Amino acid sequence: MRGCGSSRHKGYSxxxxxxxxxxxxxxxxxxxxxxxxxxxPRRRRPSTVTVPEGVSPHVKLLFAEMRQLNVTYDEVEExxxxxxxxxxxxxxxxxxxxxxxxxxxxxxxWDFVPAEGTNLVVC
Numbered sequence: 001m002r003g004c005g006s007s008r009h010k011g012y013s014x015x016x017x018x019x020x021x022x023x024x025x026x027x028x029x030x031x032x033x034x035x036x037x038x039x040x041p042r043r044r045r046p047s048t049v050t051v052p053e054g055v056s057p058h059v060k061l062l063f064a065e066m067r068q069l070n071v072t073y074d075e076v077e078e079x080x081x082x083x084x085x086x087x088x089x090x091x092x093x094x095x096x097x098x099x100x101x102x103x104x105x106x107x108x109x110w111d112f113v114p115a116e117g118t119n120l121v122v123c
Contacts (some may be wrong), residue, residue: 044070052091057111058101059090065108080107 034040047070051063066076077084081101082096087104090096096104102112 011064046070047072049073055091058096058105059096060099061110062104062108065105065110067110071108076104076107080104 016035047067049063049067049072051060051067065071066073073087076082076087083099084103086094086096086100098112105112
């Protein structure tokens with residue numbers, strides 16, 4: 001028997017010839033049951049954001065939309081670049097400036113535009 005011819009085996013006549021291995025990859029089907037190893041995907045908890053009383057209508061609108069869309073303070077902060085602490089302060093003691101409320105409302109899908117008149121309907 002002759003060796004495989006590699007530099008490691010030169011001079012040895014008792015070596016086995018090199019054999020290429022064939023590897024078969026098997027795709028397993030998705031498991032049908034959930035178990036400890038395969039847990040059920042986590043569901044998102046319902047929103048705990050409440051709509052505050054005694055604040056301006058545009059702040060109420062923001063918190064109502066956050067609750068409806070199940071959006072967290074952290075997501076609004078990341079998307080609008082308004083700090084989480086500022087958002088929480090709007091609930092009780094601070095009033096938002098125009099740039100901040102525009103950014104936060106824009107993140108939840110609303111535009112804050114000035115309009116003339118006192119009897120306006122927001123759709």
